Amino acid sequence: MGVASKKFGIAVLSFQVVFLVLFALLTTYDSEADARYPGNSLDPDKNGTDPERNSIAKYYPMFQDVHVMIFIGFGFLMTFLKRYGFGAVGLNFLIAAFVLQWAILFHAILHAAHADFAAAAVLISFGALLGKTSPLQLLIMAFIEIMIFSLNEWIGLTIFKAVDVGGSMFVHVFGAYFGLSAARVLYNPEIDKSSKEGSIYHSDIFAMIGTVFLWMYWPSFNSAVAAAGDDQHRAVINTYLALAACCIVTFAISSLTDKDAKFDMVHVQNATLAGGVAVGTSADMMIQPFGAVLIGCIAAVLSTVGYKYITPGLNIKLKIHDTCGVNNLHGMPGLLAGICGTIAAWFASVNTYGYSLYQTFPARAPLANSTSLHKIQTVLSIEPGDGRSASTQAMYQAIALVVTFFVACTAGALTGLLLRLSIFDGPRKYSRLFEDTLWWGTPEDFEEEENESSGSRNGEKNTGELLNKNAFDEEKV
Amino acid sequence: MGVASKKFGIAVLSFQVVFLVLFALLTTYDSEADARYPGNSLDPDKNGTDPERNSIAKYYPMFQDVHVMIFIGFGFLMTFLKRYGFGAVGLNFLIAAFVLQWAILFHAILHAAHADFAAAAVLISFGALLGKTSPLQLLIMAFIEIMIFSLNEWIGLTIFKAVDVGGSMFVHVFGAYFGLSAARVLYNPEIDKSSKEGSIYHSDIFAMIGTVFLWMYWPSFNSAVAAAGDDQHRAVINTYLALAACCIVTFAISSLTDKDAKFDMVHVQNATLAGGVAVGTSADMMIQPFGAVLIGCIAAVLSTVGYKYITPGLNIKLKIHDTCGVNNLHGMPGLLAGICGTIAAWFASVNTYGYSLYQTFPARAPLANSTSLHKIQTVLSIEPGDGRSASTQAMYQAIALVVTFFVACTAGALTGLLLRLSIFDGPRKYSRLFEDTLWWGTPEDFEEEENESSGSRNGEKNTGELLNKNAFDEEKV
Amino acid sequence: MGVASKKFGIAVLSFQVVFLVLFALLTTYDSEADARYPGNSLDPDKNGTDPERNSIAKYYPMFQDVHVMIFIGFGFLMTFLKRYGFGAVGLNFLIAAFVLQWAILFHAILHAAHADFAAAAVLISFGALLGKTSPLQLLIMAFIEIMIFSLNEWIGLTIFKAVDVGGSMFVHVFGAYFGLSAARVLYNPEIDKSSKEGSIYHSDIFAMIGTVFLWMYWPSFNSAVAAAGDDQHRAVINTYLALAACCIVTFAISSLTDKDAKFDMVHVQNATLAGGVAVGTSADMMIQPFGAVLIGCIAAVLSTVGYKYITPGLNIKLKIHDTCGVNNLHGMPGLLAGICGTIAAWFASVNTYGYSLYQTFPARAPLANSTSLHKIQTVLSIEPGDGRSASTQAMYQAIALVVTFFVACTAGALTGLLLRLSIFDGPRKYSRLFEDTLWWGTPEDFEEEENESSGSRNGEKNTGELLNKNAFDEEKV
Known part of the structure; x- marks a missing residue:
């Protein structure tokens, strides 16, 4: 059984x-x-x-790029584990398709791109928990997370009137810290006994399919919901530059922090993408090409150092086990994005943006019936705003970041508590972690490999591990 | 030799x-x-x-998505077999490139998107025969099939004036039953002796590349040739929703029908896509979001149950061996699509479509010189139609479905008879089935693995099988 | 160490x-x-x-296709080596991201599509050297190559006023012969002792991901910078047809030149793409559909025969070791493209192009202040040109091709000389060639396989090879 x-x-x-x-x-x-x-x-x-000006023509190509990021990008990025490839790409598929529907319903509108962003948040949380949950736990988590995600985004956009074109705060920070908090509550000391939390050569190459598609299409992610025209164009350029810089700096730091000066595939698969997250909030702002490059460089250092030193520390000191290292790819770079967005908002003015300022930051538009609004409306059709100053807008950007962080942490921890209920079939014993055979019919070669690896023929250290069917059955969940 | x-x-x-x-x-x-x-x-x-209104700008992104479905989607979906990966992705490439040219010539026009649809029909038939034919047989089949395919489509669209925006009848039903009839005629009792008709862990993950690209880009397939504007937009939304629902219901049924409640990769790779087929005919109709979701759910149940129970039955009882289960992914969901299209046509009226009714169903437009045509032409430039009622249009939809089914069955069987001629080098002996080494130069590790698997070391049951070079040479074709 | x-x-x-x-x-x-x-x-x-006429809307989908070709296409195409998959997809990623930035800076403009073309040239050179260089050598090569590449392109486009819409001369010929010259200078007799320059079954399937994405998106590559409208549309159609013909002829020649009539994966992975290169220069010209098909057929024969007979000859006779066979995929087909472009330019006239002639070949536009210019300007806004005849334009096309060839050969050889300096850590000993473990942290299964393959269990011939850690350390670079 x-x-x-x-x-x-x-x-x-x-x-x-x-x-x-x-x-x-x-x-x-x-x-x-x-x-x-x-x-x-x-x-x-x-x-x-x-019909040729129907919105489908405008959003469809970028929407499809984001769709590829969600299903191929996230799905294959997580196939790096040697015995959890089915779970990675399969459960990613399941959870994302579930979220697409639920997010659409929760918004009660048919805006597909937004549903894909919501899916991203949940899949980021999934990354923290990869290999350590039952499908049922993931489903319940997705159901709850979408509601909190939507609420937090609504507060950020509507109450605080913060802007976040690439969703680095509302998607990445939220998804990462929701997942990490849940991972803390679900912490399982058996993890240390597992010998399966690693890759094999071809699983690392499968993961690169995910990495590269995420990297290539990230400019679409950060610009899909930007204002048409120069805002969107700028979001593409800034993201493209941040990612290019982030990629090569990641290789450099990966090599420099290794005792043999070798590259680490974990860094190449993940930290190369951190620039896309870190530039997300300010992607449509006038940060200049060199600003985008600088953000990409900082993100690469932050993320690579995170994988090298912070993730092991979190696991040992704080009992936060982060399978995919979402803190390094989404969490810290997302916080960086929020800070960069705050700074960029602080320096934004009509001098540097023209009247486009009020498209990028709608709350900075003059108040209704003000004379300055009337003056602008002679050349530009804009809605009245709150007449915010640059510093006020910057403050609200920072508030949105902090609130998102705390909402995510709290909601993630509470959701984790719920998921600990035994009714949700969470695996506990080490032999059940990072293991496809629990949840999937698997082909012959896979069962076989499992038996082999339990022997000592490979010289692999697997002290105390007995990966036979009995081991699975012994456990009472 | x-x-x-x-x-x-x-x-x-x-x-x-x-x-x-x-x-x-x-x-x-x-x-x-x-x-x-x-x-x-x-x-x-x-x-x-x-130049900016040249049609290339309108069709190119969706055309490229369909192109990806044909070459990556179909090609990788079929890589699931452990020893037929080269054949899957390689012969898919060959046959599709052959069909692109032949279909263009047969139409004598350069309409690339249509050529890709024609390729889909042939590749579906290929799926039924995967691993059991020579490349030469496939080539001849493709040559013949395209002619019958084009003729049947022409009859359906021009004589019956049926509509089928996603090609679920003219592409999926046709391709599936053409291939299944050929498979029946080419039935080879040696199949049961082969131990190679299965996957290995990484071949299943390769197959998921195909699945996910097909799933993501299916909205492009179903909307590429829809009328620009709301029709195309609706086709995208309906397909997106049907697929999302189909995906998660497939996981549910897959788990519920397994004795250990595990997921079956065959279902995840295939049945998740059935919603795209099943909504294909009615994708641009006013079926409402819930209608699309409902169609997706039904398709998932139909397809998963088909893989679990019907495919084995067809093989044993009717001697129809369907390697990829195209009956479950394309055949039955295609029939469902035709029925849904008939029902949706039955309920279509000016009340629910406005004058767009005559864009979606051109034959329902009033007759030339009728007063109702004149009235419409004051606001909409349309061609005169046949003045069909809703029920007449529905009847023709059903006729097109039935005719397509029978044309495909007949033509597939006759083509299968032709392909049985020994001149076409069809493999007969079990050791030549589902096996790349017959047709491809293969690397060292592949030959080696073959020798290993013929031993009994793995405990694999391969009674009576001798996979050495002699076995291949013994056979006289 | x-x-x-x-x-x-x-x-x-x-x-x-x-x-x-x-x-x-x-x-x-x-x-x-x-x-x-x-x-x-x-x-x-x-x-x-x-904002809806911002250039982002026009170029973005095709730009993203080219982006996929650079990062997924080139990256995975090179994963075919059994022990250099990390290097292929990883260093491709690094070098491309490096070049994107450097090419933008060297142009001092933000025209992203051009930066991706520049990356293609460097990655083609990388293909000739795959597995035989240190990452540092590649980086230095990329830094130098981009400067020469940009200079040569500038001479070709601005001085010679040659046209080359798909970059077959300025990108493919340049990249191939730059890389081959460098490979000649870096020739290492130890290569013959290596047993690692081959594929395994799954590495060949990974490579097909690259092949198929390159093949599908090549129409975008050849048309991305074409004049909007009919020129771009024609470039798509011609490339699509050349590739379809090239694909099936490659299969035919691959089978016909094999003693057992089997297909060779190297041909399928590479020669199928030669049609896209060969039609590149003339893709936007009025070569007619049959002309495109003919070019595709010739390219397939040339490329397949190149892989079968010329590459081994170059290695043995000229000491040019070409890991990926870039001479067959980019070099010779690129020369063919230049010749086809010259011929097509020779036959171009107002009869066959209308006034579009002066968009396709700007130097053929009449001289400033000529009466024929004034006449044209009443219906078409064009810049004055050089009033070139067809034969003059053809001559300049040929000159651009020849100059590109010699510039590439010279610059590649000089760069190769520089890279031989021991400061750049180039690997010399056979055990360090085509081997990921030198530069990458690799998972357990990979180290292990390495030990196994040094044994004689597999019957693999590896005379004189000792793949243990000592072998790596012995060498003094």
Whole structure:
């Protein structure tokens, strides 16, 4: 008898039935997708909507890039573990598809790009927990996390009127610290006994598929929801430059911190991406090319040093076991992004942005009925704002960052407590960690390899480990 | 002496020479790609064609997504077999590139997206036969299939005036049942003796590259040829939702139908995609978000249950051996798509579509010279139609589905009969099935593994199998 | 003690500091990415710039395709070696990210697509040297090559006014012969003793990821910088057709030249792409569909025959060891492209191009103040040209090709001489060639396999080879 249970299937089907009902009750097509919308039934020159200016043409290519990041990028990035490849790419697929629906419903609108961002937050949390949970635990976590995520984002955008074009605060910081807090609460001393938390040669190459797709398409992630035109163009350029600098500095630091001056695949797979996170909040701001390059360099150092020194420390000292090192790829670079965004907001002025300032920072637009608003409206159609000063906007950027951090930590810890309930089938024994055979039908070569590795033929140290079927069955969950 | 022969190379070169002549005789650039076209040599404001409104800008990103589905999606999806990875991705590449040219020539136009759809039909048939044919057989099959495929599609679109935006009837149903009928005729009792029809751990992960790219880009497949504007937008949304629901329900059913409640990689690799097929015919119709979700859920159950119970039954009872389970991924979901399309057509009205009804269902537009046409033409430039009622359109949708099914079955069976001729080098002996070494130069590790697996060291059951070079040579084809 | 040294990290950091300073001094946003640009702060109907006509919308999807070719395409194509997968995809990543920055700075503009083309040239050179250099050598090579590359391209485009839309001369010929000349100078007789210059089954499948992405997105590469409209559309169609024909002819020739009529994965991975190179220079010209197909066929024969017969000959006779066979994929097909471009330019006339002739070949436009220019300017806004005849333009096309070839050979040889300096840590001993463990921390299974393969269990011939740690340390570099 295995550890997997029918509970999972029943839970998924129950969620899906609820989703179906909610879709019927809450959703309909937006006017741009609704045949009944009068403009869509008329010719453009007879007051109809020009089909070639439908928003699909504008967002679709970048949306698809983000979609690739979510499903190929995150999915394959996590295949690095030698015995958890099915779990990595398979559960990533499951959880992301679950979140797409739930996030759409929770917003009660059909804005697909946003649903993909929400999926990113949950998949980042999954990265902290990779190999240490049951599918059922992940499902429950995703269900809860999306609600808190949406609420926090709403507070940040609507109450604080902070801006965060690449979601570095609302997606990366939130997802990372939610997951790390849950990992703390779910801490399992058996982890130290496992010999499976490592890669093999080809699993590291599979992971590079994920890395490279994430790296290439990150400019789409950071610019997908930017204002059309120069804002979006700038977000692409800044992200591209930050990533290029981050990549090569990661190689340098990886080599310099190794006693044999060799590169570490963990750094290449992960820290090369930190520049995309770190520039996320300020990607559409006038940080200049050299600013983007500088942010990328700092992120590379921060992230590589994090993998080398901080992650082991967190595990030993704080009992926070972070399988994918999300603190280094998403957490600390996300905090850096928030700080860079605060600084960039502090220095933003009409001198450096022109009237575009009020597109990038809507809350800085003059108050309704003010004379300065009237003056601007003669050349630019903008909504009235709060008339914020640069320093006020910067302050709210910082507040959004701090609030996001604390909301994520608290919610993650509470969710972790819930997930500890034995009803959710969390694996405890070391032999059940980082192991696909618990949850997946696996092919012959995989079972076999498992038996081999339990022998001492390879000289592998696996003291006290007995990876036979009995070991799995002995455990009472 | 191997089984591969020079016949294949000679056949390909002969085809290519004929193609070259036909390209010279039959094809020229469309006006949008022809420098001589007068508008292309003039400024837009001097009666020239605006280069930024050239159709390339509109179709290219979605076309490239479909291209990725054909070459990466289908190619890698089929790499799951442990000893047929070269054949999967390599022959997929060959056959698809062959079909692109032949389909273009058969249409005698340069409409690339259509050629990629035609490739999909042939690659689906290939999936039913994977590992059981010679490259020469595949080439001949592709040559014949494209002609019948084009004819059937022409009948469906032009005679029956059925609509099928995602090609679920004309591509998926046709390709699946053409391939399954051929598989029946080519049935080989030696299949049961082969121990190679299975995956290994890393071949399953390679296959997931195919799955995920197919899943992500399916909205492009179902909307690439939709009418610009709301129709295309709706096709994207419906496909996205159907796939998300299908993915998670597949995981649920896969776990619930397994005795140990484990997930089956075959289901995750394939059944997760069934929602894209099942929503294909109705993707641009006003089925509402919940309708798309519902179709995705049904497709997941149908497809997963098909893999679990129907495929083994077809093999044992009807001697239809379906290597990739195309009946479950393309056949039955395609039939479901045709039925959903029929139902959605039945309920379509000006109330629910506005005048867009006549863009989605051109045959429902009023007859030429009718007063109702004149009334519509004051606000919308449309061609006159057949003045069909909803029920008449629905009837023709159903007729197109039934005709496609029977044309595919008949043509596939006849093609299979032809392919049985020994001149086409079809492999018969069990040791030649699902095996790359027959057709490919393979690296050392691959030969070696083969020898190992013929021993009994692994405890693998391979009764009566002798996988040495002699075994291959003994056979007289 | 390993061979890798801290020099590499220090060199990279030094470069990055210089880059950062240069970015600060030399670069700023283009008007389309600069919030301060007055048009970007105004409404379109108040003399502002329409954000939806920002150039990002036009170039971004094709730019991303090229980006995928550079990082996934080149990176994975080179993973075919059994023990150099980390080096292939990892160093490809490093070098490309380095070049992106350096090429931008050297142009002192932010035109990202061009930077990706420059990266392609360096990565082609890398292909000739794969597995035989230290990371530091590659870095220095990239630094030098970009300067010569940019200079040669500038001469070709500005002095000779040659056209080369797909960069087959300026990127492919240049990159290939630069790399081959360097390989000649760096020739190492120890190569023959290595048993590691081969693939394993799964490394060949990883390489196919690279092949297929390069193949699919090559139409984007050849059309990304074409004139908008029919020129770009034609470049897509011609490349698509040349590649389709090239793919199937490669399979044919691969089988026909094999004694057992089997396919060779090296051919399928590489020669299938030669059509994209060979059609590159003439892709936007009026070569007609059959012309594109013909070029693709010739390229396939040339490239496959090159892999089969010429590469071994170059190695033995001329001591040019070409790891990836870049002479067959980029060199000879690039020369073919230059010749086809010359011929196509010879036959180009207003009869076949209309006034578009002067967009495709700007130097053929009439001289300033000529009456023929005035006549054209009534219907087309063009810059005055040199009033070249077809034969003059053809002559300059040929000159650009010849000059590129000789510049590349000379610069590559000189760079190779520099790289021979022992300060750059180039590996010499056979055991250090095609081997990841020298430069990368590698997982357990990889070390282990290495020990196994030194034994004679596999029957592998590895006479005189001792792959233990001592062998690595013995060598004094």
